[in-house]
Amino acid sequence: KNEVEQSPQNLTAQEGEFITINCSYSVGISALHWLQQHPGGGIVSLFMLSSGKKKHGRLIATINIQEKHSSLHITASHPRDSAVYICAETNFGNEKLTFGTGTRLTIIP
Amino acid sequence: NAGVTQTPKFQVLKTGQSMTLQCAQDMNHEYMSWYRQDPGMGLRLIHYSVGAGITDQGEVPNGYNVSRSTTEDFPLRLLSAAPSQTSVYFCASSYRGSSSYNSPLHFGNGTRLTVT
Numbered sequence: 001k002n003e004v005e006q007s008p009q010n011l012t013a014q015e016g017e018f019i020t021i022n023c024s025y026s027v028g029i030s031a032l033h034w035l036q037q038h039p040g041g042g043i044v045s046l047f048m049l050s051s052g053k054k055k056h057g058r059l060i061a062t063i064n065i066q067e068k069h070s071s072l073h074i075t076a077s078h079p080r081d082s083a084v085y086i087c088a089e090t091n092f093g094n095e096k097l098t099f100g101t102g103t104r105l106t107i108i109p
Numbered sequence: 110n111a112g113v114t115q116t117p118k119f120q121v122l123k124t125g126q127s128m129t130l131q132c133a134q135d136m137n138h139e140y141m142s143w144y145r146q147d148p149g150m151g152l153r154l155i156h157y158s159v160g161a162g163i164t165d166q167g168e169v170p171n172g173y174n175v176s177r178s179t180t181e182d183f184p185l186r187l188l189s190a191a192p193s194q195t196s197v198y199f200c201a202s203s204y205r206g207s208s209s210y211n212s213p214l215h216f217g218n219g220t221r222l223t224v225t
Contacts, residue, residue, distance in 0.1 A: 033214065043199060045213035095159060096167055101151040
């Protein structure tokens with residue numbers, strides 16, 4: 001069974017800071033998902049990637065397949081970025097997602 | 110499009126009662142799945158389906174049943190509720206499977222279930 005570990009568990013930063021959240025997994029994967037869970041509980045998909053890098057606005061996701069590691073970066077962080085960020089992995093032919101426990105991000109104005 | 114619709118939003122059950130959590134999507138997605146989220150444990154997969162008539166177990170299937178008679182609907186049945194099933198439940202769907210490239214997940218708003 002693949003294990004997915006996220007770090008840090010909690011992160012507090014000042015508005016404007018560059019944020020990095022890390023995700024490591026133990027076996028090879030086909031896809032890595034980054035999700036955002038709002039304080040109200042809703043979950044939205046931010047990225048799905050299998051190699052390289054993706055960018056959407058101030059958010060950047062990268063993955064290193066050889067090192068079994070992915071990072072989520074937020075540039076020019078804002079209080080509205082405060083949320084729990086969750087990574088999840090899945091394999092080809094096995095549609096079972098395994099999730100990390102999440103990183104709680106708090107951005108202080 | 111309404112996206113993924115989950116009902117009810119809140120539910121309180123007594124031990125031994127049965128109930129069905131509803132999940133419907135209007136995006137013609139092949140893949141649908143159910144998760145539970147417990148404090149400190151993250152999301153865990155209960156059951157999933159890759160198309161109408163096809164279901165499979167996830168990480169924590171015991172005590173839950175599913176069926177997929179149509180593409181749109183994927184109900185989750187609690188057969189005999191137990192306090193250990195107190196949790197927040199999420200339904201999610203995607204166009205293809207969770208491993209298919211460019212097939213992001215769409216989540217419902219969740220159901221908070223309490224079993225007393």
